[in-house]
Amino acid sequence: MVAIALSSLLYLRGVRGIVGRVRGFPTWRPKCFAAGVTVLFLALASPIDSIGHMLLWVHMVQHWLLIMIAAPLILLGSPGIPMLRGLPKVVRRQALGPFIASPFVRRCLTLLLNPFTGWMAFALVNWIWHYPLFYGAALESTLVHRFEHASFLAGSMLFWWQIIAPWPWKARWADAALVVYLLAADVQNTIFSAIVTFSDSVLYSNYLATAPALGWDALRDQRMAGAFMWTAGQVVMLPAAIFLILRALKIVRPKPFVARERPATVSHLTEPFDLLRVAWIGSFLRKRAARESIRWTLALIALILVIDGFFGPADAPSNMAGTLPWTHWRGLVVIALLFGGNFLCMSCPLMAPRNLMRRWWKPRFRWPSALRSKWLAVGLIAIWLITYEAFDLWSNPRATAFIFVAYFAAILMIDGLFRGGSFCKWVCPIGQFHMTQSLVSPLSVSVRNTALCATCIGRECIRGSGSGHAKSASVSLSISVPGCELELFQPAKRGNLDCTFCLDCVDACPHDNVGILTQSPSVALTDRRWGSSIGRVASRVDVAAMLALLSFGAFANAAGMTGPWLDLVAAVTNSFELTSTIAIEAAMTSVAIIVLPVIMMSCAALISSRICGISLRESLCVGAHAIVPIGASMWCVHWFFHLATSASTAIPVMQRALNDVGLAWFGEPEWAESCCGPVPSWLLPVELVLLQLGLVVSGWMVWRGSAQRTGRRAILASIPWWTLSLILWFVGVWIVFQPMQMRGTSTL
Amino acid sequence: MSFRASIRWIACGLAVACCLRTHADGGAVVDRGRYGVYDATIFLSPVPPSTGVIDFSILLSRSGEPQLSVPVHVRAEGPNGAWTEGQMHDADSGNHLLRACSLTLGSSGPWRISIQVGENTADFRSFEISVNPAPPPWRASLPWMILWIPVALLLVAREILVAGQRRRRGAWDDSNHFSATILR
Ligand code: SF4
Ligand code: SF4
Secondary structure (H helix, E strand, O other), X not given: OXXXXXXXXXXXXXXXOOXXXXXXXXXXXXXXXXXXXXXXXXXXXXXXXXXXXXXXXXHHHHHHHHHHHHHHHHHHOOOHHHHHHHOOHHHHHHHXXXXXXXXXXXXXXXXXXXXXXXXXXXXXXXXXXOOHHHHHHHHHOHHHHHHHHHHHHHHHHHHHHHHHOOOOOOOOOOHHHHHHHHHHXXXXXXXXXXXXXHOOOOOOOHHHHHOHHHOOOHXXXXXXXXXXXXXXXXXXXXXXXXXXXXXHOOOOOOOOOOOXXXXXXXXXXXXOOEHHHOOOHHHHHHOHHHHHHHHHHHHHHHHHHHHXXXXXXXXXXXXXXXXXXXXXXXXXXXXXXHHOOOHHHHOOOOHHHHHHHHHHOOOOEOOOHHHOOOHHHHHHHHHHHHHHHHOOHHHOHHHHHHHHHHHHHHHHHHHHHEOOOHHHHXXXXXXXXXXXXXXXXXXXXXXXXXXXXXXXXXXXXXXXXOOOOOOOOOOOOOOXXXXXXXXXXXXXXXXXXXXXXXXXXXXXXXXXXXXXXXXXXXXXXXXXXXXXXXXXXXXXXXXXXXXXXXXXHHHHHHHOOEHHHHHHHHHHHHHOOOOOOHHHXXXXXXXXXXXXXXXXXXXXXXXXXXXXXXXXXXXXXXXXXXXXXXXXXXXXXXXXXXXXXXXXXXXXXXXXXXHHOOOOOOOOOOHHHHEOOOOOOOHHHHHHHHHHHHHHHHHHHHHHHHHHHHHHHHHHHHHHHHHHXXXXXXXXXXXXXXXXXXXXXXXX | OOHHHHHHHHHHHXXXXXXXXXXXXXXXXXXXXXXXXXXXXXXXEOOOOEOEEXXXXXXXXXXXXXXXXXXXXXXXXXXXXXXXXXXXXXXXXXXXXXXEEEEEEOOOEEEEEEEEEOOOOOOEEEEEEEEEOOOOHHHHOHHHHXXXXXXXXXXXXXXXXXXXXXXXXXXXXXXXXXXXXXXX
């Protein structure tokens, strides 16, 4: 189902711009593809599939639909080129490009798309899967059954490929030879059908039990199946053979191609996606007032949470401050980061009062040079992670409300004293988290046309400009649209580090040259160029420390809710005869996020640097950057788990809060909803896939980082970091199989 | 046909197919016979059964006509006196011809399954199944845990190909390739 939907999406994306405009791709091709996909879906996921388990002849109808209808129809849609074009550019060029250009891969394809291979694949699949032993196995196991269908489809596609020759491939054999090819396949189908039809015994014992239950004698069912295969095979193959004969005799000829007026266009494939150019969303995001309204809305919600946190019930599952920030907001954070970018900082509620204050109050000081690094943020992140575990912040609405208030006070104080976005850039641990994780996001605020920036004199994106979207380069003396407060100069901006997605640069650029464009996720992690305001980030130890802390923090934070961790905390607390687990939780978390990373990272960096002769610092930076994806995947897995299992907890707390203020329209709280629901069956596979995605991207980043620095010895230099990534992955997999503490839920 | 028309065609096709969608329950036949006036075939999944949730499905017919409203009761008696029971429902079955229920068989060993069809308590049959110990949970998810291996191998293959192409041409470049328009 997922594969069919994905293939259709790729086809649709790739077919755009060529259908009806390119010779060889007339307008009937997408129709054939649509029909083929529909038949495939019907064959695999309709009652035919269910009843095929009980009646042989229905199962044969299913196989016939797959091999004689769906496969040729899909090939008539010429899906190869459109689906390749439909892939993201980076996958098409960087991942598939070398394979497509490789002579070896081409030789393999030539062999695979040989008429002999096609014929043999078709016949072998037919005979092997209808052998009673294998047929029975497919009926009893869903996995084997799926494999059977996949091989039927693949075999028949190879077979029909020769006859249909989907664009732009040319048929290998002349039409006359293909008639023989087709008739030979028909003969083997006839022999097989005859064996099934004229057999005196039931070949597939499974149907002995099921066919009579539906009013069929098993042998009669089998004869019906054989007769169907016989005739239905002819119904497709004979007309195809007749068509080939007519074409060989030049009685039917292809219609002359008449191109549409507009030439083929590929702009949607070559230009990067730009969110600001999407209708509605783009024009909404470009409005400063619209962005500000999001912040104020969230600030209002934060205020409600603070009030409920301080004055509502102390029990976390009954309090909005005990559920919404920890279960729902964090879940949405990882979804936004995974599929978009740092939209969390863009909509940060703290910015609403801060921006209001800045209207009247202009700060006078510059952030001290001594603090112009990430070390302060590293310390605050560590304190945050330790405090979260030690004091179980998620279970304490009062503490949550206090943190909100402290946060508002901190930003007003710091940004009231210091110019620019000092709080966001140097202090805020949550902002650092968003910015770090958005290094692997697919969207980034960046310039549309770098050549235009080279001729730009005003540089308003960093200096600010006089008017919002003035399309002239004139700069007003009084700056009404600020430039980047985080001191990022767009043409030299690298990735999302330090970018809050505030879009001030979009407003300020008079040339409308800044957008939210797609970037190759994670590529910024191996970018060694100098970046505006962040310098050579790939060699900065403070940034490396922050990345490593957040990556190891992901695993420590998730492990903290597993049964074994909680048992260990209890055991150690008892052994020290302590009455509270706070000290032990704090000590264990410190070990997990500070001691262990220091030991493991140092060992890996030491080995890697010794082997390859690069400096310890360089090696450390390679590793710290490379483990960001696996860390990001663990954050995703952890927070998405809470969202998926406890999303309904929002309903009763909101009902309770509304009831408390006399608004009983939404009824009495449904406390049953605040119990965590059953873990959906799809969640574990999704978690495992996400972790693997993180592992693969981390492994790739290790390789790229090492290759940049060590050249030929990159493999040796990578081995210690690959080992570390694998260890983290194993820990992640171990975590997802553990019994979890369902946070923010009641046990009603 | 325009691009929009292509979308319409494919969307309509998938929508029709989705409406007709249903699951097959699969599983193995474990018993077949007469229950009073009914013919019944019992399926069980997973195969082989292991401790944990087991799906029982029944295909019930009378003179070849599927019977979907007759009550069916399942009782499972295991080693050490453990037992569990349940009623078969249409809703538990993805296959419209079957009725199903899920029972949790908590221990391994022989389990006696008794199925009563209809209200008449005499219309029941029993059969025995052997329940294996459940494999560790990670074993069931193994296919989901090894996907990274082929991807990693493909990445290695890509690197080897790129290195080869660099050696031959100086740098990886698709511009002189027939598929350049596709790749770009
Ligand atoms: S982004 Fe705009 S303002 Fe900034 S350098 Fe480029 S053209 Fe100039
Ligand atoms: S102004 Fe700076 S922080 Fe804001 S979106 Fe632009 S680059 Fe990012």
